[in-house]
Amino acid sequence: MKFNLLEKELKKRLKFKYSWGRKQVDKFDKLTNFIYKTACFELILDEIETKFKSNSQYNNLKNYALNRWFNFWSAKAVETIFCEHENVSPHPDSYNKFSDFFIHEISFDHKTTVFPKGFNKSVPYAIAHKNELIEWLYKNQSQQQRKHFKNRLFIVLVNYKNDGEHWKLKAEISWLKKIVSTYVLEFESSKLHDFYFENETVKADIIWAIK
Numbered sequence: 499m500k501f502n503l504l505e506k507e508l509k510k511r512l513k514f515k516y517s518w519g520r521k522q523v524d525k526f527d528k529l530t531n532f533i534y535k536t537a538c539f540e541l542i543l544d545e546i547e548t549k550f551k552s553n554s555q556y557n558n559l560k561n562y563a564l565n566r567w568f569n570f571w572s573a574k575a576v577e578t579i580f581c582e583h584e585n586v587s588p589h590p591d592s593y594n595k596f597s598d599f600f601i602h603e604i605s606f607d608h609k610t611t612v613f614p615k616g617f618n619k620s621v622p623y624a625i626a627h628k629n630e631l632i633e634w635l636y637k638n639q640s641q642q643q644r645k646h647f648k649n650r651l652f653i654v655l656v657n658y659k660n661d662g663e664h665w666k667l668k669a670e671i672s673w674l675k676k677i678v679s680t681y682v683l684e685f686e687s688s689k690l691h692d693f694y695f696e697n698e699t700v701k702a703d704i705i706w707a708i709k
Contacts, residue, residue, distance in 0.1 A: 499578045501671050503537075504571060508669035510539040511568045516665050518565055519558045526562050533567035542567050572668040573610055576653065579675045580608065583682045596648040601685055604701060610653040610674075611639065612664035621656050625706065629691045632702045636695055647698040653678070656708040667707060674707060681705045 532545050542563065550559045577598050581588045589597045589605070597605040613621060617634055624631040635652055653674070655667040667673075690701045 499575060501575060501579075501675065504575055505669060505671040507537050507539045508568060508572060508671065511564060512666050512669060514564060515561075516565065516568075517561050519561055522562075522566075526559070527566070529559065530563040530566050533563055533570055537571050539567075568668065569610075572671070573608070575671045576610055576674060576678060577608060579671075579678045580682065583679070585685070586682060601682065602687060604649065604687060604690075606649045606651050606701075608651045608653065609639075610655065610668055611635070612667075613654055613656045614638070621708070624654075628704050629693070632691050632704060633693060633695065636700070636702070647696045647700055649701045651703050651705060653705045653707055656706070659709060667709060670709075673709075677705060677707050 529549075532549070533542060536542065546560050546563050550556050550563075553559055577588075580586050580599050580601075585602060587600045589599055596607055598608050599606060613624070614635070616638060617624060617631060619627075631654075632652065636647060636650075655664045657664045657667055687701075690703050692699070692701055694700070
C-alpha cells in the first residue's frame with residue numbers, strides 16, 4: 499500500500515463537513531458499498547453523483563458514503579500497518595468479520611474511533627481507567643452487522659487542539675503508523691484487559707493517538 503498517496507486522498511475529505519445524519523444501518527451500507535472499490539476521492543464523488551443525484555435523500559446518502567469511504571480506507575491503512583510487522587500475521591480470511599490479524603497468535607479485530615463524548619468523563623480519566631472505557635466501547639459502539647464481542651484493539655483519537663475535529667486524525671496515516679508500530683514493538687499480552695462480556699471471554703486494549 500502506498501501510504502503517502504492514500505493520506506493525500508483521505509485529506510481531500512477534510513474540506514467537507516463530517517456529518518452522518520443518522521446511525522449506521524445495514525440498508526444504507528448496501529446502497530454505499532461502492533466505497534470499497536477505489537481509494538480515489540474524485541471517483542467516489544463521481545459515483546455519488548451518478549447514483550444519488552435524483553434521490554430525495556441525496557444529502558444523507560452523500561454524507562453516509564463519504565464517511566464510510568473515509569473510515570474504511572483509513573482502517574485499511576491501519577490494518578496494513580499492523581500486518582507489516584514480523585510478529586503480526588494477517589487473518590487468512592480477509593473477509594472475516596471478527597478478526598483482522600494475530601499478534602503473538604492472539605486474534606484481534608481493530609477499530610479506530612474518536613474519543614466518545616458519551617463516555618462523559620475526561621481523557622485523563624479514561625487513560626487512568628482504561629478498562630472502564632474499553633467495556634463502555636463494547637457496550638455502546640458497532641451495532642447491527644458490525645456488532646461483535648471478540649478481541650479488539652481500539653485506536654482512540656484525541657485532538658486537543660480542536661475538540662470537534664478528532665475525526666480528522668484518521669487521515670494522518672504517517673502519524674498513525676508511528677503510533678501503531680511502537681505499540682506492536684512493545685506489545686505485551688499481560689497488559690491486555692481480559693473480561694467476560696455477553697457470554698464471551700474478551701481480550702482488548704486501547705492504543706492512544708493524541709495530538
